Amino acid sequence: MSTDPAQEWKNWHERRVETVSAPYGPLALTGTHWLADAVEGRIPAVPGEWREDDDAVVLTATAQDGIVLDGEPFSGEVRLTADHTPVGESRLAQGARRLVVLRREGLWAVRVWDPEAERRRAFAGIGATPYEARWAVPATFRPYDEARTVRVANADGVERGLGLGGELAFALDGREHTLQVAVEDDGALWAVFADATSGDSTFRFRFLRPGAPDAQGRLTVDFNRALLPPCAFAEHFICPFPPPGNTLDAAVAAGERTVLTR
Incomplete structure (x- = not known):
């Protein structure tokens, strides 16, 4: 395994391109259809009849709909819960397409x-800034006494709750900054942020996943690995926008910038 940070970044970038361009990667998402908006249980371009029933979704389909459930042709009625498996392993399919039940x-x-999907066919890579050591900086995680939830706009125009567990403190070019972060189940941190390049030379916001802090709250924040959010690859994702305070006045000219197309 390479110990050269620049080579490690290059390997990471190549894996990212492979992941997003996979058959069921984010470029393959062609629709997020809310059942509350379905007219008489019908979803555009999706076979079957769909309805909510408290803690489940009920699908009614005929053999002519061409739906496969758990690998077998399906007709009749079935109750479905949210699908948490990888997309390629989802319970429902129609030909090469996968139908995934979601709850938010x-x-x-x-x-x-x-x-x-058209966007997957047109994909030509991820525009990213080559590795620079100055964008990998020491940071300190300061957890909140209690987890907080703030309402933020999402990419589909709807406000939703965003859970926050603390803040990251770090310095860029000698100036102190903080970002509010979520804490995932494994202790890893996650932030959605914008900066002075957002909407100009980079997408309008990005994600940061610096990993988990040590017992003293220390970790490294590497902006070379700033990520484009899923909604940069397909407009049908519902990514949260940065919460108040997560727009840096610094220009973070590092990490992923744009989606390249043919």
């Missing part, structure tokens, strides 16, 4: 993933 804040939706 009590609302149900069906997502459609299609390896033949």
Whole structure:
């Protein structure tokens, strides 16, 4: 394994390109259909009849709909819960497409993933700034006494709750900054942020996943690995925008910038 940070970054970048361009990667998402908006249980371009029933979604389909459930042709009625498996292993399929049941804040939706999606065919890579050591900086995680939830706009124009567990403190070019972060189940931190390049030379916001802090709250924040959010690859994702205070006045000219197309 390489110990050269620049080579490690290059390897990471190549893996990212492979991941997003995979048959059921983010470029393959062609629709997020909320059942609350379905007219008489019908979803555009999705076979079957769909309805909410408290803690489940009920799908009714005929053999002519061409739906496969758990690997077998399906007809009849089935109750479905949210699908947490990888998209390629989802319970429902129609040909090469995968139909994934989703739940957000009590609302149900069906997502459609299609390896033949136009955006996947047009994808030509991720525009990213080559590695620079100055963008990998020491940081300190300061947890909140209690987890907080703030309402933020999402990429689909709807406000939703964003859980926050503390803040990261770090310095860039001699200036102190903080970012509010979520704490994931494994202790890893996650932030959505913008900076002075956002909407100009980079996408309008990005994600940062610096890992988990040590017992003293110390870790390294590497902006060379700033990530484009899923909604940069397909407009049907519902990515949260940065919470108040997470727009840096510094220009973070590092990490992923844009999606390249043919």
